[in-house]
Amino acid sequence: MMDAISISKARLRFGQTIALDDVSLAIPQGTCFGIVGESGSGKTTLMRAILGLQKLDQGDVCILGMPLSHSRAALKKRARVLQPIFQDPAASLSPRSRIRTLMGEVATVLNEPLAVTYERLGVILNRLGLPKGILDKYPHEISGGQARRVAIARALLMKPSILIADEPTAGLDVSVQGDLLNLLQDIRQSENMTLVVISHNLAVVRLIAENAVVMCAGKAVESGDVASMFQSPRDAYTRELLSAWPRLRVE
Ligand SMILES: Nc1ncnc2c1ncn2[C@@H]1O[C@H](COP(=O)(O)OP(=O)(O)OP(=O)(O)O)[C@@H](O)[C@H]1O
Ligand SMILES: [Mg+2]
Structure with missing residues (x-):
């Protein structure tokens, strides 16, 4: 099946800061994908690149198999396919x-x-x-x-056929957080929507996503299916993220 979003070798710097360092990923249509990582790791920058709001120094983004264009007309058309929820x-x-x-x-x-x-x-x-x-x-x-x-x-x-949400549960009561994630999941299933959830909260990603990428200093340090990623993290940074928030839970 065609990927909803595919990114190949994305690179971007802001002055001395390397915001995206050779990031590649593919998000199959109709799935829920998580982007996790500590503050400043490049999550929002990656989202802005996917939305065409941030040009890359190098690399390509494709939405439903089509290369991303930065023209005004293309942005308008894309709004019917890809909807953001900003941080x-x-x-x-x-x-x-x-x-x-x-x-x-x-x-x-x-x-x-x-x-x-x-x-x-x-x-x-x-x-x-x-x-x-x-x-x-x-x-x-x-x-x-x-x-x-x-x-x-x-x-x-x-x-939208693709919804990309940057920290969707931030600022919400814990009781509402779970409801919201369930709602997004229900709609994803009934509408066959692709859902991308960005969160520094591993519990959110674990609850909702099938596959995920872990970002660290602009790099995709680990990616794959969430269950095995949480069971046996390959990267030291992922292990650190997991041990740093052992008790966080979405109720
Ligand atoms: N417009 C910009 N100009 C300069 N530097 C930027 C800009 N946008 C982001 N950065 C830098 O790029 C890096 C990645 O930032 P980004 O906002 O993508 O992180 P994030 O993972 O979304 O963090 P958070 O969890 O705090 O939202 C950071 O070092 C940030 O300071
Ligand atoms: Mg952010």
Whole structure:
């Protein structure tokens, strides 16, 4: 089967910092893939490269077998295929529009009757534990945890074939974290979506992903299926990550 995302020999530096050091990976369609690593290891940079928001010095990214293009038209078209949930969700919500407007835009993009979009939205808001009243608010009027869930709702509303979420559970109550991961997993299965989850929390990746890559200082130091990676980590850094957070758990 065709890969949802494939990256070959990605290299990128910011001045002296090597943010991506010869990273290659392939994410099969319809699977859940985890990207783990400590802060500054290059996870968000890798996501930005996949989204076409960050050009690489070297290497290639393909989305559903097509090489990534950086043109405006290509970016717009890609939004229907690949939806991001950014690490700082509040910053990704337009400050001047009510949440309702933000959601309503999806109807236009998908060329779908507004009533149908709102009906789908109702179901998603419900599953995310967001009250309908949130639609009347502006982004600065909601909490960080609500903003994250609003960003997730917006991304899901787009019915993307690939969803890439940067620390999706950050800032959420522990009780909601598990619900959210289950929701993403349910939607992935029912819509045959490809899900990429970035997290420094190994418990999150262990719970949700089939395959994962471990990033360290811009390098993919270990990759493979999550079960064997956690059972017998080959790399010293992965072992260290595992021992550093022995008790973290998503409930
Ligand atoms: N726009 C930029 N300009 C300069 N350096 C950058 C830029 N973006 C990222 N970096 C650097 O690249 C490295 C990787 O950063 P990145 O944000 O990808 O890490 P991360 O794994 O997402 O970390 P975190 O878990 O804290 O979100 C870091 O050393 C960071 O300081
Ligand atoms: Mg990051």
